[in-house]
Amino acid sequence: MLPHCACRVYDGGVEQKVVRKILRVPMSSRRDITVEQHETDALSGSHTLTAVEALSSAVRKRILSGEFRPGEFLRDAKMCEEHSTSRHTFRAAAQALVNEGLLRQIPNRGFVLPDFGPDDIVDITRMRGAIEGEAVRMIVFTGLIPQQALDAVKVMRSSKLSSDKSTLVAADRDFHRSIIDASGSVRLRRMYATLESEIELLLVQRQDFYSEPGEMAEEHERLINSLRNRHYEKARAAFQEHWTDLQTKLLQHTP
Amino acid sequence: MLPHCACRVYDGGVEQKVVRKILRVPMSSRRDITVEQHETDALSGSHTLTAVEALSSAVRKRILSGEFRPGEFLRDAKMCEEHSTSRHTFRAAAQALVNEGLLRQIPNRGFVLPDFGPDDIVDITRMRGAIEGEAVRMIVFTGLIPQQALDAVKVMRSSKLSSDKSTLVAADRDFHRSIIDASGSVRLRRMYATLESEIELLLVQRQDFYSEPGEMAEEHERLINSLRNRHYEKARAAFQEHWTDLQTKLLQHTP
DNA sequence: ACTTTTATAATTGTTGTACAATTCCGTTGC
DNA sequence: GCAACGGAATTGTACAACAATTATAAAAGT
Incomplete structure (x- = not known):
């Protein structure tokens, strides 16, 4: 030692x-x-x-x-x-x-290390719907689309198929995190953080597959548009589809 | 020592x-x-x-x-x-x-010890809406009303005004906890647990006021009925009113 | 050959102690 | 009054030791 x-x-x-x-x-x-x-940066962590x-x-x-x-x-x-x-x-x-x-x-x-089963994948997706759904509701209500989400989509759009996968992973993470942050709720953020970790671990354990950049950009642009229209039910449905897509992919990759 | x-x-x-x-x-x-x-009782805690x-x-x-x-x-x-x-x-x-x-x-x-401000009260209520709302959605979907929720209402109904306040507190806690449990989601339960703690602490710090037993029973019976009707939007609205009521009371008791 | 027992090793959970780093608090000085 | 200083209190971390549990492997029983 x-x-x-x-x-x-x-x-x-x-x-x-x-x-x-x-x-x-x-x-x-x-x-x-x-x-x-310290009370304020208990989560932002600047100490x-x-x-x-x-x-x-x-x-x-x-x-x-x-x-x-x-x-x-x-x-x-x-x-x-x-x-x-x-x-x-x-x-x-x-x-x-x-x-x-x-x-x-x-x-x-x-x-x-957790060994996620199909139940966990479904549970995580459901949980995500509850958490991110609440954030979506708030964004539709205020009408303020977070700049970081738009930036993330730009990154996806300008990414080549050959580009580093981690760039896409980061863009996807930033997109959804900015949606949560926009809600302005510390608890929402805290709870989503654990979900985000679990999802990321799931992706890693399941070989980290990701869609093709163009497709990914399109999909997220659709989400942005659903927010712009400011119709909660429709926006929620659009996001729900996005979450369920991932769930399906994850379930299919189950060994 | x-x-x-x-x-x-x-x-x-x-x-x-x-x-x-x-x-x-x-x-x-x-x-x-x-x-x-151990993996299964990681949350049920039987070890x-x-x-x-x-x-x-x-x-x-x-x-x-x-x-x-x-x-x-x-x-x-x-x-x-x-x-x-x-x-x-x-x-x-x-x-x-x-x-x-x-x-x-x-x-x-x-x-x-945390010192909750008005922001926290609003944040907690919002979070509760997201979490418990998802559980309500599930109950409406399955149509299965948890027995423990019905029992809790019975306790409220049979309580006298003079009876111990802690009985009512426990009944209220059991009611909402059973709603969450009925969702069958471990993550929902885990996240609600922290909210429940925070709410309980808030109530303690704010002098632990509670409605009169009869009124309380009526209010929760209304919630049960909203679940029985199996109309998500209406059930959600009923619960939302319940949560907001508490929020209002808590905010009024702010020093 | 297969299960049960037994003994032994590895690992975790807890305690005690020591010490560096930080914060607290009273004093001094201006 | 407010700033600077210094000791006391408190927290954060490390190290070492040991009890309790679990893991592993060998021996015994059927």
Whole structure:
């Protein structure tokens, strides 16, 4: 094991007095500021990374890269060594991923990669309908189409068939995430985040198939148009079809 | 600090060989059985309690009893002493409660009771509409009204005004929880669980007001009837009114 | 040969302790 | 009054140890 300080993850830890200077804020009121600040960015996450947060991000990446097979256990001895952290930190990080749906915890057996069955695919799609459907309702109500969604479609449209698949994956993710963000609901966003993770893991486990760029762009343009028309039932139906399409594809790819 | 063994929470830990005998299962296939079993009851929670689970339950109770004020910090030194556990265990338990919405974690400041503002009340209500609305859709579709919901209404109906308030609170909770359960979606249930916690905490923080039993029974009977008619839009509207009523009451009680 | 028992090893869950980093809080100085 | 300083309190992390459970493999029984 490395010496004490080499393991530390803290890097940009700003000292208190410096912060005080930067913010130009009197001593007395500083406490309230930090509280408020942290309460707001509890989800936007702009504070200096905790070791647990850094680790859970790292493990999340490994999981979503498809490094582990469904049903595989994440042995904490191995994990701790690979990320050079303590077991407690790993367990905290893993627990966070459990709440995200990327891991399951089995008492006395450890953390294991979920093995999604057809039921899960249906369940996730249904859940997505409830969550994203609410966001769609809000957008239809306000009439404000998020710029990021339009940008994502542009990316799809300008992508060649030969272009990197990850670009398309990211565009699709950005599109739907912007729909959720537009709802302005922190809880909607939080809940969708877990769904998004699960869906991404599903795609990875199921060989990450994706439609051809042109088709994909067309499909999402249709969704945008359904939002523009500001008719909730129709918009909802359009999105529903989109979700169900994915569900069908996923179910067909079931081993 | 108490001696080692006095702190242990393990109590009903069944020995492996005994289990094997009870289940009458050959050695070779046992592994698969436990895995499946745990995968299914990951949410129903029928395994022997972990120290972390026991602790988080205990702390959840304390929080929902209104013992702590909004904005109050749960100092881990105090908590560990009061529950005679290690700091690691407390932190794991607290993190679980963070994911449930009953606590917030502020880096380097600890775990704090959330202080819900009007925005949160609106957000929670909206979220509830999305989640419970989906369950309502499913019930309308299948036409199966959960027995527990009917039982809960009976309890409300037979309650006197003088009866214990907690009975009514429980009945209301059971009613809505059974609606969710009837959807048969594990994810819907998991997400509703956090909402339920937040709502319960809100009610506690806002003095736990509740309607008069008769009125409450009537209101829920109306909901049941809307489900019986099997018209989604109307049922959804009925439930929406119910949720909005609560929202209004909560907003009025804002300090 | 197949299952059951037994013993042993590997892994998880929990605790205690130590320490670095950060935040809190009272004091001093201006 | 407000800013800067310094010690005390608190959190975050690491390391080590051990109890409890599970996994694995060898021995025994049928």
